[in-house]
Amino acid sequence: MPAETLANRPVLPQLHLLAKAPLAGQAKTRLAPLLGDQGAANAHAELLRHCVANVCQALPAENVTLWTALDHAHPLFIELHEQFGLTLKHQPDGDLGARVRHALNHTPGPAMVMGSDCPSITSALITACAQQLTHNDVVILPAEDGGYGLIGAQQDYPGLFEGIPWGSHQVLSATRQRIEALGLRAAYPATIWDIDRPEDWQRWKEVAAAL
Template sequence: MCAERLLGDVALAILAKAPIPGRAKTRLIPALGPEGAARLHERLLRHTLEVACAALPPERITLWTALNHAHPLFLELAERHGIALRPQPEGDLGARMHYALAQANGPAMVVGSDCAVLTPALLGTCTEALEDHDAVCLPAEDGGYALLGVRHCDPRLFDAIPWGTSGVMGETRERIAALGWRLACPATVWDVDRPADLARLSVAYPTLGAAP
């Protein structure tokens, strides 16, 4: 079960696809094959839930599902950790992130499932940052971000963002500045997105990076 330590009233939305071969971690298929990429996605998702549940109580965590909302992995994780499951809506990544944050009706953060370096301490730091900042981000080395948190959700942070490019974080910074918001960026992190990331994962996290 998730930790009982309450860090404010900040909600956490985790966006994840079902680990369906050929549909999950598709950019890693050339290196791992469809089955291997799906298994790695499952390991990363399990890791993300363990991290989240070490930092926040279960009632503040929602796993937003895609591809197969009733996939056995989702059902298992919900039962094990006591978290809520909700289906991601239609739309691009920005629309889905905005929807998940807006449903919290208050301070909230959103993450994916491919940031292996996310820790309970770092997640707690991001949570606490929202006490005196309007937004918090964990910029990624590739120019995107692994986490975004806001005190109040605004669709302008997500509309017409060039998702999947190196300009995501820069554009998001500009949107936040235009809103007059205070932004905290406690750390820069890296995601597991491309074949080049696999060697780094195997060194830093041997269990996660284990051969499929």
């Protein structure tokens, strides 16, 4: 391939996936009324496997980092590392904004961060986000519940993650306001949904059965 063609190829972003270990009573606890503590942990493991498979279909494994929490040596994390060849890192302390910003800035150049409970983020959507990030400062996949399932940035933008009411229905609107205040260009390719409540899990089971 000619050198000029290589030079014009877009830089693939790094993708950082945040995930807890699937420990009973500590993962997907809002699913416990339907599934029980262990069932909720098993559901979390299923979602994480699905999300990792989608990510590694969209991007090469060397571009993917799984940021672990609760039990960094959990067998599921080791399984995913060995199966897909992705990198494992420990999530740092701090609120969600601090952890997302840390992951985005862990590698130079464009990067994206997503959670492990958004099976509606397909490999095609991840590819679309990577493409959008080549000509936007920020890319976001808004979630139906008022948050977002993926965020990407070309570089570090101080203030983007500060003062956001994490865990509330105002996360997306507050982030949009921050993007506008910082004068950044943003793309919102699609709206997705994540799995927090029993009805979300039942929705996913219906979708998965049709795949």
